[in-house]
Amino acid sequence: MKPVSDKLRAYFLLTAFMKVNKQHYRSVWIDGTTVHLIEQNLLPFKFQIYKAPKYTDTCKAIKTMITRGAGAIGGAAAFAMAQAAFEAKLHDYIEFIKTARKTIEATRPTAYDLFYSVEAVYAAALNSPEAALKKAQELADANAAAGKAIGEYGNEILDKNAKVLTHCNAGWLAFVDYGSALAPVYVANEKGKNIFVYADETRPRSQGARLTAWELHNQGIPHAIIADNAAASLMQNGKIDVLITGADRIAANGDVANKIGTLEKAIAAKYYGIPFYVTAPISTIDPNLPEGTKITIEDRNEDEVHYATGPNANNELQTIRLTNPGSHAINPAFDVTPAALVTGIITEKGIIEPNEKAISVLLKK
């Protein structure tokens, strides 16, 4: 049983539609002190839950992208910090939680939600492990609720029959629930708007082709996967009405770090006069970072570019090489889109312009 507070459980029973095999799942939850995560590396071919009994197991899940996406990482990191607080009872408590905080923060560098969550749960852990767990659960619930609200606000920018381009996966798998970029599509289609989604493949890990497509297919939403290099041509041919993505970190001036490839889509959208909306909860905004150039961009292993995993003819998962043996690859995981290319940021508290003033007003709300 996934622990969701009573109030939220009633709310989700009425509104939840993020279901797998007719059962409602969150991407990450805690049961006792064991963290459960949907194993995203196996999707869309296998649906499996990864169990992390210790905080270091949860760290491994974040590092190896068993869970990924800013909101889901934030949820997992919050639970990891709470797990560490319980484990710390057997050690020098303060020393242990301090080290754990550093270890969790070292798992992935770009998504701000991770740091936001760890800071809040660490502060609660200074009181007690129970207080840490309560805070972690509150953060996870808040992340799910933010996704739903982003969906409602984002629905307002979608016309009937709109054709949406999205990059990477910023659906419910990338959050605790609901998602950011896909949430407006889910809400709009619930209201009968008949939205069509183009999902960028999103090499090298193919979150678009694998995860976004899986989510949309499960929800019965009309969509097509496109190769990463097809988007600009579709824009040129009038096939895309609006571009919506998630965000991993938003600087105080509205610059946006998101999955590598977002920047070139944003440039093309600007050229063709197509609106580009970024969706993110407030926990993705880093108020201490004046501009996007200061955001740490994760460099991932080159093997992600060289290899891909999928089922063979016998339905067994197999990893194959895609690139020239002997060649090196470079693999920056994110890029930074300047605020000037962003039409608006859709948050759980409304849609704002991507600039310092609007962001500082939003953060005071």
Ligand SMILES: CSC[C@H]1O[C@H](OP(=O)(O)O)[C@H](O)[C@@H]1O
């Ligand atoms: C809230 S989704 C933001 C985001 O997370 C993804 O990155 P990754 O799969 O490497 O964790 C991607 O940039 C999504 O747009």
